[in-house]
Every structure is written in C-alpha cells, then in structure tokens.
Amino acid sequence: MSTVKFNAVIATPTQTGVAILCALALSACGGGSSGGAAQQNPNDGLLRSVANNEEFVSQFRALYTRPAPSSDQQNSMQPVAAEGATTGDSSSGNSYSTTYTLEADVDELDVLKYDGDYLYIAPTLQARCCFVTPGIATAEDTSFAPPSPDQSAGIRILSTTPSDATATQVSTIALDEGEYVQGMYINGSQLISIGSTQYYGAYGDQWLGIASWQQQNLHIKVYDTSTITEPELNWDIGIEGGLVDSRRIGDTLYIISRHSPYFDNMYYYPSNQNETDANAQRLASIQPQDLIPLLTINGESRPLFTPQNCLLSRDDQNQDYASPVYTSVTAIPLGSPNNAKSLCFNENSSGVYVSQEALYLSQYRYTVDGDASRIHKFTLNDGSPEYRGSADITGQLWGPGQSDFRMSERNGLLRAVTTRFTGDQQDSRDHQLSILGEASQSKSLELIASLPNTRRPEEIGKPNEALYGVRFLDDRAYFVTFEQIDPLYVIDLSNPADPYIAGKLEIPGVSDFLHPVNKELLLGLGRGGPSQQSIKLSLFNITDISHPQELNSLLLGVDGGWNYSEAQYNRHAFSYLPSATGADRLAVPVQSNYQDADESYRSENRLYLLEIESKAAPATASVKLISSILASPAPNDSWHPGQNRSVIDGDAVYFLSGDAIWSALWGGGTNQSGPY
Incomplete structure (x- = not known):
C-alpha cells in the first residue's frame, strides 16, 4: 500500500456539504469501478483497501441489516430503537524531569507539563476512573473514583523558581463551556491541549461497544506561548469522534480517534427480521458523506478521510468483528495542521502502542478457542501512517493498568505478551510471549517465535498467577506474576527466534x-x-x-x-x-x-x-x-x-x-x- 494521500478541500462552514461531496467525487475518480465488491488480493492482509464509494457504503449498510451476534459478543447495552436524542521515558537529558513515557522520544498526553521554566496544569479530568476488562484483576480494581472536575480555572501556567522551590501563576487559558482537557503537549513555544466530550481512560470492555462512541467530538488547540502572559490561540482543530489516544513524535501529533455514524430511529443491535428491514429502509439512501467524520481547522471543514483512505476487514464471510465504528489515525504537522493526513479501518480498537517508527492498534476478539487479539501495524514514515500488516495471536493484551507495556518494538520486531483465560480452576490463566515481524510477500505479521513452546514448555507464571508488571528492555523482558507471592521472570530475547526464561526470583x-x-x-x-x-x-x-x-x-x-x-x-x-x-x-x-x-x-x-x-x-x-x-x-x-x-x-x-x-x-x- 502506498503512502496515504489526502485530497485536501478547504471550505467555509457554509460550504461544508459541498466540500464533502467534492472531496468524495475526487477520490472516486481514482477508485476503480462505480460498483461491485473489491477484488481481494491475497497479499492485502487482514485489512484490505476499499475499491470504491459504493463498497464503502454497502459494507456499513450490511452491518445493520443482519441479526446481531450472540449475546456474549455484543455490547451490554440492550437493543433499542434510537429516538433522535443523545447524551452528550522520563529522562530528557535535562536537569529536570519530564513526563514519564513508555518509549524515548515518543511524548505522551498528560495533565502536567514542564519545560524547565513553566508548569502547565490542566484542570482535574472528568470520569477519570477506568473501565476494567472482566477476568483481569490488579491493584487498580479497588481504586477510588475522583470527584467531578472544576473546569472554571482553565489551564494554569506557573513560573517556577527552583532555587527556593517556589512558583508564581503568570497566566490562565480559559476553557469553553463543555471543554474538558484530557491532557497537553509542549513543542518548543507551542502548547497543545486535547480534549473530548467523553474519554474512557485505560483500555477495557467499553472500547468494544458502538453506542458509547456515538456523537462525540474531540478538540485540539495549539497555542503560541512566546508571550507567556498572553498565550495566543493559533490553531483550533476539531475532529468528529471520540479520543482513543495520542502521541507526539517531533513536530507531528498523532491522534487515534473513533467515530460511530449516528442515525435517528435505528436499531443498533437488530435482533429480528423486522428490525433489520427497518434499518435497511433507513439506510437505503445513505452516501459516503453521511458516514465520514469531519476535520475542522480554524472554522473550515473537510472530510477526515476519503473512502479510498479507509481499510476494510477481510472478515467478509463472518462479520462478527467488522464494525460500524471507524478507527482513524491522523498525523497533524504542528507547524502546518492543514497538511494533516488520515487513514481509517472499520474495526474496533481496544489498545494502542507507539514506537518511534510504527503505531500498533489491537483489538480484543472472541473466538471458539477462547480469547484472542488482532494487531494491525502502521508505519509512520514522513508523518504518513501506512498499513503494513496484521496478525491474530492467542490471548488478550488489554486490561486495566499500564497494559501497553505488554508490547514493545525492537529492530522492526514486535514483542507482545498476552493472557488467555482457560476456564480451568486449577490453572485459570496462561501467559504467552509472541514475537512478530513483517512478512516479505504479504501485508501480514508473521509469528517468529512464541514462549512457552514445545522446545521450552515452562510456563510464564505458576498456576492461577495473574500478570502484573511487564517491561521490555532491549533484548530482555521482565514479567511479574502474582497470586500469593511475587515471581519476577527474566526473559532472554537476544535471539528473537528462541526466547527463553533465563531466571526468576520469588519474593x-x-x-x-x-x-x-x-x-x-x-x-x-x-x-x-x-x-x-x-x-x-x-x-x-x-x-x-x-x-x-x-x-x-x-x-x-x-x-x-x-x-x-x-x-x-x-x-x-x-x-x-x-x-x-x-x-x-x-x-x-x-x-x-x-x-x-x-x-x-x-x-x-x-x-x-x-x-x-x-x-x-x-x-x-x-x-x-x-x-x-x-x-x-x-x-x-x-x-x-x-x-x-x-x-x-x-x-x-x-x-x-x-x-x-x-x-x-x-x-x-x-x-x-x-x-x-
């Protein structure tokens, strides 16, 4: 797949509808025939390109015109017809500490930022407590929920005097009504704030639903702080959809968002033929512009992506995991946000890991053999996300806590550790290390090695021990499992084709x-x-x-x-x-x-x-x-x-x-x- 290209069309708010139609028409010119299913290339991988506008629309329509999957695979929300109303690494080489990150030079969104001179503080978040995936228990399970936020103070900026450890407030950035800042970045003299109407915090089962992601918006504001007492808003960016996560690498901001197209009087979990027929009638005349979220920059709007910038699940015969939720990866150059580039795919995303070179999105899946995870890899060359391949592995990656530590990339190889729940009371959990690399002949991630295996059968953790702390460091991995004592496992990864348990300590x-x-x-x-x-x-x-x-x-x-x-x-x-x-x-x-x-x-x-x-x-x-x-x-x-x-x-x-x-x-x- 070539580097993503975006057909940029800028319009004023009154021209938005025309702009969308123009952008979609331009994209269709290079998208093949006007109808019919895509010709599947066996090298396309688990995600494939959209052939044309008609396929983009028909795929979405099909998801709402068939009976819902079994109750253990659908969102916990009861099927109802909509009524048209909704509810809303820590070292930088400096003499001061910065935001602790998983990967060096991959900055992460946070509520406190520091540049050596000024502290930038976002108000207390709303609904910061996290959703927990059933079956995984950690210390977080008993954490307290925070109080409601007081957004009236806005983003505060304090000048520091390290010689006597004092601080003085120098300015405040006021927030709009209903603007909840999830966190910020600092990029030179730029302060970037990101907020959304809803945010689910740590990865969990709320990420697997549909209704909870509808009618959301996220906002990105880029301020010039050259005059610290009067920060100036340079860029006001809006994206239709919910915030999944974000990262900053150099001068590029990456936003992962999800959008669920909303329609009045829809059965979002159709359970019988009458409901699917009603949905078919409601969706008979939809067009691509009805499904694609908007990107708005300083009041001018355009489609976030085109159908040809979107990938579809290859689960064509069994669509249990194809989803009417679009997950998007958007790269925004902080010096020129109008040059933002996006791609999307039509699956849920239940977790994110980002290295300096690539972004991995994963999805929790139910299978007849138990828990599984699907992983998609996107490289980030020149600020353009590009799909490189996918893999399905046994077990689940995401639960409460710092679960993205379960993934790590080194020399182009992804190392991931998953947990599978066995249903056996004598040994309820199995933990597995998988090492994946890009295949040379297809858009797929090949399994290079796994642990345990037939040659090295020793399990990671004793029977019934949950996996807690995980850290990949160069050619080693450290895993902490726990039920009554704390075994620390050291995994030797120096030969990616033959990982093994090198040592362990029980305390x-x-x-x-x-x-x-x-x-x-x-x-x-x-x-x-x-x-x-x-x-x-x-x-x-x-x-x-x-x-x-x-x-x-x-x-x-x-x-x-x-x-x-x-x-x-x-x-x-x-x-x-x-x-x-x-x-x-x-x-x-x-x-x-x-x-x-x-x-x-x-x-x-x-x-x-x-x-x-x-x-x-x-x-x-x-x-x-x-x-x-x-x-x-x-x-x-x-x-x-x-x-x-x-x-x-x-x-x-x-x-x-x-x-x-x-x-x-x-x-x-x-x-x-x-x-x-």
Whole structure:
C-alpha cells in the first residue's frame, strides 16, 4: 500500500456539504469501478483497501441489516430503537524531569507539563476512573473514583523558581463551556491541549461497544506561548469522534480517534427480521458523506478521510468483528495542521502502542478457542501512517493498568505478551510471549517465535498467577506474576527466534510497574506489607539474569492504613531524574486512608522523595527514602483527590495533587510551600 494521500478541500462552514461531496467525487475518480465488491488480493492482509464509494457504503449498510451476534459478543447495552436524542521515558537529558513515557522520544498526553521554566496544569479530568476488562484483576480494581472536575480555572501556567522551590501563576487559558482537557503537549513555544466530550481512560470492555462512541467530538488547540502572559490561540482543530489516544513524535501529533455514524430511529443491535428491514429502509439512501467524520481547522471543514483512505476487514464471510465504528489515525504537522493526513479501518480498537517508527492498534476478539487479539501495524514514515500488516495471536493484551507495556518494538520486531483465560480452576490463566515481524510477500505479521513452546514448555507464571508488571528492555523482558507471592521472570530475547526464561526470583508482594535504573538495576513499584496494604518499592540486581536478586525494599504509606499510588497503574504519576555523577532521584505519590488516635477516618496525599544510591556498584546499590511532601489533608474525606503528578528540577520538587501545586526543596522535610 502506498503512502496515504489526502485530497485536501478547504471550505467555509457554509460550504461544508459541498466540500464533502467534492472531496468524495475526487477520490472516486481514482477508485476503480462505480460498483461491485473489491477484488481481494491475497497479499492485502487482514485489512484490505476499499475499491470504491459504493463498497464503502454497502459494507456499513450490511452491518445493520443482519441479526446481531450472540449475546456474549455484543455490547451490554440492550437493543433499542434510537429516538433522535443523545447524551452528550522520563529522562530528557535535562536537569529536570519530564513526563514519564513508555518509549524515548515518543511524548505522551498528560495533565502536567514542564519545560524547565513553566508548569502547565490542566484542570482535574472528568470520569477519570477506568473501565476494567472482566477476568483481569490488579491493584487498580479497588481504586477510588475522583470527584467531578472544576473546569472554571482553565489551564494554569506557573513560573517556577527552583532555587527556593517556589512558583508564581503568570497566566490562565480559559476553557469553553463543555471543554474538558484530557491532557497537553509542549513543542518548543507551542502548547497543545486535547480534549473530548467523553474519554474512557485505560483500555477495557467499553472500547468494544458502538453506542458509547456515538456523537462525540474531540478538540485540539495549539497555542503560541512566546508571550507567556498572553498565550495566543493559533490553531483550533476539531475532529468528529471520540479520543482513543495520542502521541507526539517531533513536530507531528498523532491522534487515534473513533467515530460511530449516528442515525435517528435505528436499531443498533437488530435482533429480528423486522428490525433489520427497518434499518435497511433507513439506510437505503445513505452516501459516503453521511458516514465520514469531519476535520475542522480554524472554522473550515473537510472530510477526515476519503473512502479510498479507509481499510476494510477481510472478515467478509463472518462479520462478527467488522464494525460500524471507524478507527482513524491522523498525523497533524504542528507547524502546518492543514497538511494533516488520515487513514481509517472499520474495526474496533481496544489498545494502542507507539514506537518511534510504527503505531500498533489491537483489538480484543472472541473466538471458539477462547480469547484472542488482532494487531494491525502502521508505519509512520514522513508523518504518513501506512498499513503494513496484521496478525491474530492467542490471548488478550488489554486490561486495566499500564497494559501497553505488554508490547514493545525492537529492530522492526514486535514483542507482545498476552493472557488467555482457560476456564480451568486449577490453572485459570496462561501467559504467552509472541514475537512478530513483517512478512516479505504479504501485508501480514508473521509469528517468529512464541514462549512457552514445545522446545521450552515452562510456563510464564505458576498456576492461577495473574500478570502484573511487564517491561521490555532491549533484548530482555521482565514479567511479574502474582497470586500469593511475587515471581519476577527474566526473559532472554537476544535471539528473537528462541526466547527463553533465563531466571526468576520469588519474593513477597507484587510489582505493578517496573523501571530500569540501568542495565544492572531494576526498580519495582507495587504492593507489599501486611495484607498487601502498603506501597512497596523493590530494587533488583539483574546483572546476572539467571539469578536476579532483591537488594532492598521500602514500604510507603501509613502503617495500618490502606495505601494506594496512582503510579501503580499510570506511569505519568511516577517521576524519575537520573544523575550522571550522583544518586538518581525519584518521586512516588501515595494516598493513605486510615484511622487516627481518636478513631476518626483520615485521608492524606503525600509525595515520597527517594534516591537510588551506589547505582554504579550494583551489588551494594539501594533505594533510600529522603523526605516527603504532604498535600493538605482532607479529614473524613476518602475520595481520591484527583490527578497526582510531580516534577523534579535540581533540588526543587513540585507536587500536583488535584488542581493545586505544593513544593519543597529536596530533603527539606516539613519546609514546604503551597498550595499554588
């Protein structure tokens, strides 16, 4: 498939309908005959190109004019006729920490950004609590839901003075009514905010539905912050659809969105012939422009994609997974957003992983053999997403928590670890590592190797152990499984065709999040202590991968209380500042709920400041607690206070708890400032 080309047609709002028709007409000129099904090329892969406008429309129409799949495969929403009404890596080489990311040089959306001079703070999000895929249990399952947002403050910009760890608000960017900012990016003197009418947070079963993705909009605003006291809005970009995820690589912003075309008086889950007949009549006259979402830039609109920029599922005989939901990948050059390019495919997307070279979208699938995952690869050459191939693998990738750590690309190969639920009470879960590479003769991803296999049958994890922390690092992988103890597995990936379990370590507790200190040391963050009620930090010596060792561990939080850290499931809450000459510094937020001496229930939010000492001598290295910063306690309030983020700038630490900033100098103890 060639690099995506977009037929750009710019129009004023009053010309939108004409512009759409013109763009679709232009695309049809190069799209083959005016009717009939596509001639399937056996090399097309699991996604294939649309032949023409008629096929694009007829494929969508067919999905609503056949009986719904069995009840265990459809969305939990009951079939009803619509009534026409709806409801709405952390190190940058600088002297300060930045947003912790999965991949270096692939920036991620977040509510707190820092450029060394200014803190940019988005208001508390709405509905930040995550949907959980049934069958996967992690520490997040018992997390608190946050309060409703206060959007009135807008995006705040604070100037920092690291010498004394103080901050001063210098400006505020007002938000429109109903504008909920999901997060931001910084690109030089540009501040990019992204918001949407709905957002589902971590990947889960809500991603598999139809109705929950209808009539949504996302908005992208690009501000010039050259004059920090008066940021100027340069680009106001709107996309019809719901926000799935986003990344920034250099000067290009990637948006993954989903759009479900909406029609009044439709049976979205037809269950009998009368309902399918009614749908057929309703959709008899639809045109491509009725299905394609709009991209609006500074008030001028055009189709987000054309039919020829869209791919269709090859499940032509069994359409259980073909979907009336369009998943789009849009590349927006931040210097010239009018040159945005998009492609789409007509399947659900239940997870995203992005490397510097490629973007992988995955879909959870039900099969007669159990859980499965379909993965699609798109390369990102020159800011143009291009389909490269797909694969189906056993087990599911996505659940609550930091599940995109389950995927990693190295030297063009995708490494992924999945979990399959067996239904066997004696061994309910099987975990499998798969290594995939592009096939040379087709648009497919070939299985290079898997683990366990007939030659290396040892299972990853003991019977009934769930998979928690996962981290791929160069030619190794680290997996933490847990039921009653915490086995840390080290997988040798140096020969991609023959991965194997090189070593393992069993210790109390469980690690949800793994961070590489260097090639010899690995840090684990999770739960430990009596009844697993404390936050546990473990430092591992991985110099000898056949015999990993725990060097030391710390328990954070209030003794006897229930303690929880947002960093367990959201890496953006974890801050890390490496040092070339001294100790590395890290910050971990912990919310504690407990009874005090008079038996009153209390809740506090604290940022723990820690160091990795002697990292150059792995055998004697340790993690050490230095001090902490306490956000104002909230007596008798057990609700999670919202977002928790932090920035380390030299000796200054800034702690975002909810919508306020507290700060202190490193090791300053109780001498802290705030709230700002």
